[in-house]
Amino acid sequence: MSDMITFENFTFKYSSLSKPTLKNINLVIKRGEKVLIAGPSGSGKSTLGHCLNGLIPSAYKGSIEGKLTVDGVEPHTKSIFDLSSHVGTVLQDQDGQFVGLTVGEDVAFIDENKNISQEEMRTHVREALGLVDMADQEGKSPHELSGGQKQSISLAGIMMNDASVLLFDEPLANLDPASGKKAMELISDIHKKTNRTIVVIEHRIEDVLEAEFDRVVIVNEGEIVANGAPEELLVRDDFRKNGLREPLYIEALKYAGIDLEKEADKGIYRLGEKDISVLKRWTASVEEKRKDEKEPLLKIEDLTFSYNQGEKILSGVNLHISKGEIVALLGNNGAGKSTLSKAITGIVKGEGRIFLNNTPIDKWSIRKRGEKIGYVMQNPNHMLTQETLLEEVEFGLKIRKIKNSRERAEKALSTCGLHRYRNWPISALSYGQKKRLSIAAILSLDPEILILDEPTAGQDHKHYLEFMEFIKEIAAEGVGILLITHDMHLALEYADRAVVLSKGEVIADREVSSILGDRDIMERANLKETSLSTLAEKSGICPVDLMNTFINYDHIGEVEHG
Incomplete structure (x- = not known):
């Protein structure tokens, strides 16, 4: 195969920074290869992608040393329009990519x-939307759609592009697990049918590696630190060593003391009878950690909501969160999770009752509820209004005339791993950093209930662990936490309980492991089983038992996260 992408001693430094973000990159990607570029937040992986699609230097100015060629051209010498015929891109932040007033216009x-004829254009649009199950959304505005639906529209749009290279920047960022699996299957299908060169930038390792990749390139601190087949990097611990989360089944096998050098393939390990016996003994060896009952804090009774007397978005929802309890709210895109959080905070008004500390809050204003209930939106761009990070976090404290606002703001920034950037302009942050900033601004206000909509989206494993450990500390102080999440790992490891929504109704409310081991509930809610479930089934072990063992083993601290 000929070379499609070539970096030769390539270095890039943003004009606003004193040190290079990419340092002496040497990398060759062959024509028709499918390559995953992974790395923690701030590693330089997104910058590398911006060099490929021409956003550097068109949108992000800086100095370039060395050489980069893509499909025979040097990206930095071409306009974005000219380069788009060589590199098609699906951005992480879809709102900045839409150009049409409707879904159909955008895909077209x-x-x-x-200058394709309208008849042929309509055929192409219908085919592309059909492939991502979005044909019924053709006439809607892209901005009316959920995050997952927006991602699907972006995938449909890129399929209209005949560029030689297709670049996907964190394609799983806003997708529920089952939709994420389908997105990866769609990307794989595009690759097989067209043999185009595919580059995926992603840090959700378990989900993304369900699809086959020729190679994985790990970037850390601006340098390539690993480059090889996925199974080689998993066995060598390259992901964990560079701040990335390994697939859960890999962690479980390590916890059980199984040698990963043997019988590895690209999916679940094909274990021999001896290793299965080891896994079964380990599953039986860890005692379940008992959870204490906690005092109720938030109660929702028979909550129903619809827009303009139309189809019900929420129907008879009952939910409670106790003091110090972490509850995961699970469900597919469009299940009603975000609408439920808006009803709790008063952004929308539904029928039913909501109590906080046994006091009805149905008639409370949004402002009054906001003093007790903190809500961090899924899209951080909808929350950030100030120039610098420190000003953003201080803003809410100052308008409430809270003393020691600077001290509290700096503490919140430190907790979320952003203190060293406190005087940076917000515009210079990555999407993941903006997410952490929006969380820091809410946490600084000390809410009684904290609603986090996809709190770990866009965060690498190191910041994920730091943030979730902080959330556990907040919960230990009596704050009730509602995590709206697609991340089954997050729910399994940190939530005391999960509530599952499907078509606006609660279809399950119990321990997370019990839900993830219930295939009927998983299918109804369009959730994707974790690799722990698959490992259990292949090994003849009850999935719930293996998941509970994993959780309890992890929580009692016998193995430290790396």
Whole structure:
């Protein structure tokens, strides 16, 4: 195969920074290869992607040393428009990518630029939307859609592009697990049918590696630190060593003391009878950690909501959160999770009753509820209004005339791993850093209930662990936590309980391991089983038992996270 992408001693430094973000990159990607570029937040992986698609230097200015060629051209010498015929991109932040007033117009954009006939264009749009199950959304505005639906529209749009290289920047960021699996299957299908060169930038290792990749390139601190087949990097601990989360089944096998050098393939390990016996003994060896009952804090009774007397978005929802309890709210895109959080905070008004500390809050204003209930939105761009990080976190404290606002703001920034950037302009942050900043601004206000909509989206494993450990500390002080999440790992490891929504109704409310081991509930809610479930089934072990063992073993501290 000929070379499609070549970095030769390539270095890039942003104009606003004193040190290079990419340092002496040497990398060759062959024509038709499918490559995953992974790395923790701030590693330089997104910057590398911006060099490929021409956003550097068109949108992000800086100095370049060395050489980069993509499909025979040097990206930094071409306009974004000219380069788009060589590199098609799906951005992590879809809101900045939409150009059409409707879904159909947006997907048709590339055909319009090619002067394709309207009849042929409509056929192409219907085919592309059909492939991502979005045909019924053609007439809607992209901005009316959920995060997962927006991602699907972006995937449909890129399929209209005949570029030689397709670049996906964190394609799983806003997708529920089952939709994420489908997105990866779709990307794989595009690769097989077109043999285009595929580059995926992603840090959700378990989910992304369910698809096959020719190679994985790990970037850390601006340098390539690993480059090889996925199974080689898993066995060598390259992901963990560089701040990335290994697949759960890999962690479980290590916890059980099984040698990973043997019988590895690209999916679940094919264990021999001896290793299965080891896994079964380990599963039986860890006692379940008992959870104490906690005082109720928030109660929702028979909550129903619909827009303009239309179809019910929420129907008879009952939910409670106790003091110090972490509850995961699970469900597919469009299940009603975000609407439920808006009803709790008063952004929308539904029928039913909501109590805080046994006091009805149905008639409370949004402002009054906001003094007790903190809500961190899924998209951080909808929350950030100030120039610098420190000003953003201080803003809410100052308008409430809270003393020691500077001290509290700096503490919140430290907790979220952002203190060293406190005087940076917010515009210079990555999406993941913006997410942490929006969380820091809410945490500084000391709420009684904290609602986090996809709190770990865009965060690497190191910051994920730091943040979730902080959330545990907050919960230990009596704050009730509601985690709206697609991350089954997060729910399994940190939530005391999970509530599952499907079509606006609660279909399950119990321990997370019990839910993830219930195939009927998982299918109804469009959730994806974790690799622990698959490992258990292949090994003849009850999935709930293996998951509980994993959780309890992890929580009692016998193994430290790396």
